[in-house]
Amino acid sequence: MSDVIAQIRQTVASLHGELTRYGLVAWTSGNVSARVPGQPLMVIKPSGVSYDDLNADNMIVCDLHGIVVDGEFSPSSDTAAHAYVYRAMPEVGGVVHTHSTYATAWAARGEPIACHLTAQADEFGGEIPVGPFALIGGDDIGKGIVATLSGHRSPAVLMRNHGVFTIGRDARAAVKAAVMCEDVARTAHLARVLGDPAPMDQADIDALYDRYQNVYGQTPIPPGGS
Numbered sequence: 001m002s003d004v005i006a007q008i009r010q011t012v013a014s015l016h017g018e019l020t021r022y023g024l025v026a027w028t029s030g031n032v033s034a035r036v037p038g039q040p041l042m043v044i045k046p047s048g049v050s051y052d053d054l055n056a057d058n059m060i061v062c063d064l065h066g067i068v069v070d071g072e073f074s075p076s077s078d079t080a081a082h083a084y085v086y087r088a089m090p091e092v093g094g095v096v097h098t099h100s101t102y103a104t105a106w107a108a109r110g111e112p113i114a115c116h117l118t119a120q121a122d123e124f125g126g127e128i129p130v131g132p133f134a135l136i137g138g139d140d141i142g143k144g145i146v147a148t149l150s151g152h153r154s155p156a157v158l159m160r161n162h163g164v165f166t167i168g169r170d171a172r173a174a175v176k177a178a179v180m181c182e183d184v185a186r187t188a189h190l191a192r193v194l195g196d197p198a199p200m201d202q203a204d205i206d207a208l209y210d211r212y213q214n215v216y217g218q219t220p221i222p223p224g225g226s
């Protein structure tokens, strides 16, 4: 088990580099976590530590109530939110939080991002919803994420007056959703500035979502076959 946790520590630390690479965070305000498969544990970054200084050794292992079980630093301020999601949504293996600029502007307005783009249909299967305002630190953010995303296609929620939380089958998928959420939010904003975005048929959104989720990309070729 210690080898598994060591690998997850490395993965979570390095995925924070994607948040900076895609310009989704300012200073230290965003975090990535991953569930430890088969264990009531998660790995998350320490609070308020520069992204440049994050590494496998300073990641924090917590239980699914946010209690530190291994680590020398205080865990992220959003640990309770991540832990609540893992407790409530067993299919989720990764959680990400950012204040990425365009998506957070929609969160500040409390306006869901309606689906007017193929890229949004692909990743989100429709609108990106808004969740309730909640103070940082307790279970309320987690409750809002779970209430909004349960039964919803979108892996991203715009938490009102706060920012973006994304979920995924693993931490990399949650990071990808955060990248795509900001890309869609930026284009949706520009479209709104230019005029009224053109509507899309729900059947087209459904077809795009199905193709991207089930067909897009590479299918492993079985050994000896094509």
Ligand SMILES: O=C(CO)[C@@H](O)[C@H](O)COP(=O)(O)O
Binding pocket: 028, 029, 030, 031, 046, 047, 048, 049, 075, 076, 077, 078, 097, 136, 163
């Ligand atoms: O949204 C906020 C503050 O507004 C928090 O998400 C913090 O920005 C997270 O920072 P860490 O505690 O993870 O460093």
